[in-house]
Amino acid sequence: MLAESVIRIGRPIMQSDLSLEERIRLLTDVSSISCKNYFQNVIVAELGKDTDTVHYLTIGMFDGDQKSFQVDARRNVSFPITFPNGGNPLVPQGVYALPCYLMWEPHLKKMMNAEAFAQEILLPRLNSTIGYRELMQEEREKLALRISNLLAENTQRFLREEKQLGILLVFDSRLAVYKIKEQLASEPSDLWIADSLCISDSALYLDGEEFLNQFITAKMDEAASLGKAQNAVSTFSNQVSTEVVSIYNKSWLWLSPTWEMPCSNDWGKTDWIKGIKVDAENYAAFLYGSQFLKEIQVPLSNSLLKEMFAPIMSVEAKKHMKTTSFQPIYGIPLVVPLLDGDSKQNFKKYRHMLKNQQHLSQTDLHMEVLAGMKGSIIPQFSDEHRLTILYYSGDLSRGDMHIRAIIEDIVPSIASKIQSILWKIKNYECGSIQDEFGVQRQPLYKTETLPSLLANAFGPGYVWNVLQKVFHRQSLEMKHLFQATEKKLNELVNKEDYWGMKQELIFFYVFMLFYKLYNEQIRNVKGGVKDLADWKKIIEQYYSGELKDEDFNSLENLGFISGMLLKQFSHSYYMKTNKDFVKQRVMKFGSKLTPVMIWQQGVLRCQELADQWDLKLGVNFWGVLPLVLLGFLSANEKKTLVSEKNVFMTAFWSGYLLYRKPKNDNDSDGTEESIKGGSN
Amino acid sequence: MKVNNGELVFIKAVKDGIPNRDPLNDSDARRLFSEEDGRISLSDVSIKRDVRDFVMELYPEGGPEQSKFIFVQEKKNEAGKLLGRGSLAQFIAKQTGKEKESKTNMKDVLLETCFDVRTFGIVYSVKPKFNLTGPVQFGWAHSMHPVDSQYVQGTVVMPSADTTEEGEGKTQGTIWTSYIVPFAVFIMPGVINAKNAEHSMMSESDQELLLQGLWQGTQHRQARGRGQQQPLSLVHVEYKDPFYRIGYLEDLVFLEPDAEEWKATGKQPTSVNEIKINFERLLSVLSNQRDKIARCRIWCHPSLVIRGDISQYQQPLW
Numbered sequence A: 001m002l003a004e005s006v007i008r009i010g011r012p013i014m015q016s017d018l019s020l021e022e023r024i025r026l027l028t029d030v031s032s033i034s035c036k037n038y039f040q041n042v043i044v045a046e047l048g049k050d051t052d053t054v055h056y057l058t059i060g061m062f063d064g065d066q067k068s069f070q071v072d073a074r075r076n077v078s079f080p081i082t083f084p085n086g087g088n089p090l091v092p093q094g095v096y097a098l099p100c101y102l103m104w105e106p107h108l109k110k111m112m113n114a115e116a117f118a119q120e121i122l123l124p125r126l127n128s129t130i131g132y133r134e135l136m137q138e139e140r141e142k143l144a145l146r147i148s149n150l151l152a153e154n155t156q157r158f159l160r161e162e163k164q165l166g167i168l169l170v171f172d173s174r175l176a177v178y179k180i181k182e183q184l185a186s187e188p189s190d191l192w193i194a195d196s197l198c199i200s201d202s203a204l205y206l207d208g209e210e211f212l213n214q215f216i217t218a219k220m221d222e223a224a225s226l227g228k229a230q231n232a233v234s235t236f237s238n239q240v241s242t243e244v245v246s247i248y249n250k251s252w253l254w255l256s257p258t259w260e261m262p263c264s265n266d267w268g269k270t271d272w273i274k275g276i277k278v279d280a281e282n283y284a285a286f287l288y289g290s291q292f293l294k295e296i297q298v299p300l301s302n303s304l305l306k307e308m309f310a311p312i313m314s315v316e317a318k319k320h321m322k323t324t325s326f327q328p329i330y331g332i333p334l335v336v337p338l339l340d341g342d343s344k345q346n347f348k349k350y351r352h353m354l355k356n357q358q359h360l361s362q363t364d365l366h367m368e369v370l371a372g373m374k375g376s377i378i379p380q381f382s383d384e385h386r387l388t389i390l391y392y393s394g395d396l397s398r399g400d401m402h403i404r405a406i407i408e409d410i411v412p413s414i415a416s417k418i419q420s421i422l423w424k425i426k427n428y429e430c431g432s433i434q435d436e437f438g439v440q441r442q443p444l445y446k447t448e449t450l451p452s453l454l455a456n457a458f459g460p461g462y463v464w465n466v467l468q469k470v471f472h473r474q475s476l477e478m479k480h481l482f483q484a485t486e487k488k489l490n491e492l493v494n495k496e497d498y499w500g501m502k503q504e505l506i507f508f509y510v511f512m513l514f515y516k517l518y519n520e521q522i523r524n525v526k527g528g529v530k531d532l533a534d535w536k537k538i539i540e541q542y543y544s545g546e547l548k549d550e551d552f553n554s555l556e557n558l559g560f561i562s563g564m565l566l567k568q569f570s571h572s573y574y575m576k577t578n579k580d581f582v583k584q585r586v587m588k589f590g591s592k593l594t595p596v597m598i599w600q601q602g603v604l605r606c607q608e609l610a611d612q613w614d615l616k617l618g619v620n621f622w623g624v625l626p627l628v629l630l631g632f633l634s635a636n637e638k639k640t641l642v643s644e645k646n647v648f649m650t651a652f653w654s655g656y657l658l659y660r661k662p663k664n665d666n667d668s669d670g671t672e673e674s675i676k677g678g679s680n
Numbered sequence B: 001m002k003v004n005n006g007e008l009v010f011i012k013a014v015k016d017g018i019p020n021r022d023p024l025n026d027s028d029a030r031r032l033f034s035e036e037d038g039r040i041s042l043s044d045v046s047i048k049r050d051v052r053d054f055v056m057e058l059y060p061e062g063g064p065e066q067s068k069f070i071f072v073q074e075k076k077n078e079a080g081k082l083l084g085r086g087s088l089a090q091f092i093a094k095q096t097g098k099e100k101e102s103k104t105n106m107k108d109v110l111l112e113t114c115f116d117v118r119t120f121g122i123v124y125s126v127k128p129k130f131n132l133t134g135p136v137q138f139g140w141a142h143s144m145h146p147v148d149s150q151y152v153q154g155t156v157v158m159p160s161a162d163t164t165e166e167g168e169g170k171t172q173g174t175i176w177t178s179y180i181v182p183f184a185v186f187i188m189p190g191v192i193n194a195k196n197a198e199h200s201m202m203s204e205s206d207q208e209l210l211l212q213g214l215w216q217g218t219q220h221r222q223a224r225g226r227g228q229q230q231p232l233s234l235v236h237v238e239y240k241d242p243f244y245r246i247g248y249l250e251d252l253v254f255l256e257p258d259a260e261e262w263k264a265t266g267k268q269p270t271s272v273n274e275i276k277i278n279f280e281r282l283l284s285v286l287s288n289q290r291d292k293i294a295r296c297r298i299w300c301h302p303s304l305v306i307r308g309d310i311s312q313y314q315q316p317l318w
Helices: A002-015 A020-027 A033-040 A105-110 A114-127 A137-158 A208-224 A280-296 A302-309 A315-320 A343-354 A367-371 A412-436 A450-458 A460-471 A479-494 A498-522 A532-544 A555-577 A581-587 A595-613 A619-638 A645-658 B044-058 B085-095 B099-104 B106-113 B115-120 B194-200 B204-220 B259-265 B280-288
Strands: A042-047 A052-057 A060-062 A069-071 A100-103 A166-172 A178-182 A190-195 A202-207 A228-233 A240-245 A329-337 A385-395 A400-410 B005-017 B121-124 B130-133 B136-138 B141-143 B150-155 B175-192 B228-239 B254-256 B276-278 B293-300 B305-307
Touching: A002 A280, A002 A329, A002 A343, A020 A190, A020 A208, A020 A280, A033 A042, A033 A060, A033 A069, A033 A100, A033 A166, A042 A137, A042 A190, A052 A137, A105 A114, A105 A166, A114 A137, A137 A166, A202 A208, A208 A240, A208 A280, A240 A280, A280 A329, A280 A343, A302 A450, A302 A460, A315 A479, A315 B150, A315 B175, A329 A343, A329 A367, A367 A385, A367 A412, A367 A450, A385 A412, A400 A412, A400 A460, A412 A450, A412 A460, A412 A498, A412 A532, A450 A460, A450 A479, A450 A498, A479 A498, A479 A645, A498 A532, A498 A645, A532 A555, A532 A619, A532 A645, A555 A581, A555 A595, A555 A619, A555 A645, A581 A595, A595 A619, A595 A645, B005 B204, B044 B115, B044 B136, B044 B204, B085 B099, B085 B106, B099 B106, B106 B115, B106 B121, B106 B130, B115 B121, B115 B194, B115 B204, B130 B194, B204 B228
Parallel strands: A042 A166, B276 B305
Antiparallel strands: A042 A052, A060 A069, A100 A166, A178 A202, A190 A202, A228 A240, A329 A385, A385 A400, B005 B175, B005 B228, B121 B130, B136 B175, B141 B175, B150 B175, B228 B293, B254 B276
8 A cells, every 4th residue: 555655664764863954844845945935024923921023034045146045944944834735825724833824925915904914814824723722712813913913013124015925933932832042042952033022132942842743733633634533443553542543644635635536425524534544653654754755756857758658650750749748747766665674774765865866876776767757866775675666647736646657566676787787778888789870879868768768669558567567577578669660660761761760770779689688687588589789790691691591590580681682782773773772673652661572572683683784793692692582482481571571671671771881892882872871 | 127137248349540548648549458468448438428428319308208317427507617416416307397306315316317327326426425336337348459559640721820910820720640540349348237227226228228329329429539430249148137147258259360360460450341250159158058048139230240140139220
């Protein structure tokens, strides 16, 4: 269950030696980028015994150009705010752990009218604040009016005409979360707010420890709004707890109250407790875990989404697809221990995950490479853990959630091996494959991450399915790759886009290499596919005329060799006729080239045309031609020319585009450069 | 007459379209099976939609007894906003003059007036909430052979906005893109639960309308992206025992040539003329289970070539 995984992730964080400030930062939104401008106008209403005063603070400073405001990261934890996640932000939402409220433009403007501000804005918030809920309603009303009057008197100090956002903190010494102490007499858990204006030589402090307790209580109260029960068995601890609540968490709306789908139709709004019951300790862990996941979730980049979901069977269609035409997808990596063991060790790792890219190392799992999540790092974990990758789309803040895929039970060492294969391909192999095709070395984006590599090979319909297979060491079927490659090559050859064909074949051979290494290193299966290195031997044998009968035993070999043969023939034909042999004689009117056409209109006619035009062909050509013709006869008997045409055609174009005229060949079969489109 | 426990097998074909697009992606056909399997699938929801739309067209006023209204429908109010569940129920109650009754017992009103509530069941999440499991449950429809979806592009000659007097605006038409399946045959199982039919008051006339709706509703569905849909065969087996069922009848029906043969030739079927449906195994099982079966009926499209003698079960088409 996802909730259980979240709790198991949250537990070590909750039990860790994380400092008070870091806890506040993790659980609240003080460091959220969307909250930074609120710290420009911090208003502290200090309620004293005899007099009340207002502090107007700016927690941070502007950059030199006055455009960007930088929040003071040491002081912002003293004003622990929570940014509303969905709903109308102007109305109070949830339960407040202390009277520290976000203020929007209309709120600040209303401060001029004390009565309206007290009734409409302050009182509803005070009603939902933990420390004030014990007070009588009249007392709260009186308090609201007292604060509002105080603010109204001081508006000239902080209200400006332009648009403002702010924070209102009510410092009421009766509340357990606040302390007044002598200046510089604080303890580690005391967070300085400001020097007191009511009591000389004293300062106002937030008791961090107490705040965290109240914060958890406030969140439990929010969860209780969808159901609570006394003396019931917690779903997670399996023990009776004095109080259990629903698993609703307002700041992480995976279980939104507006989404009724998982609930029984017979349940009322406050009956969610019938589904999952959470005790206080596990709820606190859930809170830490969900906040942690919120921190590490990453949107997949638009360019990656295009690689994953654009059509793969047509080059033109993919080219015309806009990167913005895909719905955003978010990814979250979860590392869950198989057994609840060393909590400290787990925490260290989680902490490392939060500090993205600070210490990149080869042993870490780079989730960008494995799962397309940019900047997401998972430190090396032992195989006593399991990795889960979660992809979702939609708008969490509106409870509009669509889980696209959950890939569970990934063994970290397997993920690490897959990562090594991908790195090896990116750093070493990709360039050498480009060299073979005579294409300039350059990064090949679609082969750099696992999702885009797999999606380009198998198509958008199978993205999640194949990703899951690879992480679980299952076999992959290559049919789709051959089919897609053949279709694209045919599309490109009709446009005489030989450069594009080479690009497609480069991807093909990069994938072949991945497939080979994946089988060898992860599945312990050897052989089965040919990568470019295997073809090099055949190319050498072709040039030297050493090909033998057994070299034609597979259709793939036959396709590759006939590709080389026709290219060699084309060179000589071009020199004599100034025409492209394959285009003019074999394909005819831009049709779809098939193995049978290559055989009957291409290879079978070589002898006749060579005689007719008195073509000078290398000695090796005449050695290979009969073997190729026999190969076609045999393939035709086995009917593989039709059933395996994708494999044949892919190999044919590979051979055709990999053929180079040997430098020491003195036969007059033309030069590479003189062949139209041959080297562009 | 009450409804018997029963099973359905529905076979339909689609040409040049994807009958059930993926609402999240709108990219490729829905793939529930792995890439080596290659089949595509349609949800039961899309087939229920076809039946509902057909019944709505057939009985816009709810039929002669005002009992064939459709509850799950897309209806807008005067302001152009879609009606919610509560408003839809109220609308139907108003149409049938049962407004007063609906205030205390909406469940009975909807059961009396709505064909789809009695047939497919209901989740009524407006207070007072109730739910009822429908006697008719369809499974997913899966293609009987591997299918490749194709990506196509075209242009619309009309620009998306008019050119203004100043000459501003779109001067070119827009490009449309779509995935299509050239041809695919789908098979879908369904069950009719006699006990649930008693609870939901589904009548025999509802059952007959359902069968007609499956056939004619499929033909009635016309939308470019969904392609041309054609029902090919419908099998309805009714049992004497309200708790008996043979089960998985769809696994007893086969496509010829089968997937392996298509793979060997490197082709895929492109029309009904290239396929046959083999009912021999199903017919043999039906014959063996004769004692348990109250009635079996089979409807077939004339262009479909059948293997097996279905003459004793064959019905005239609607």
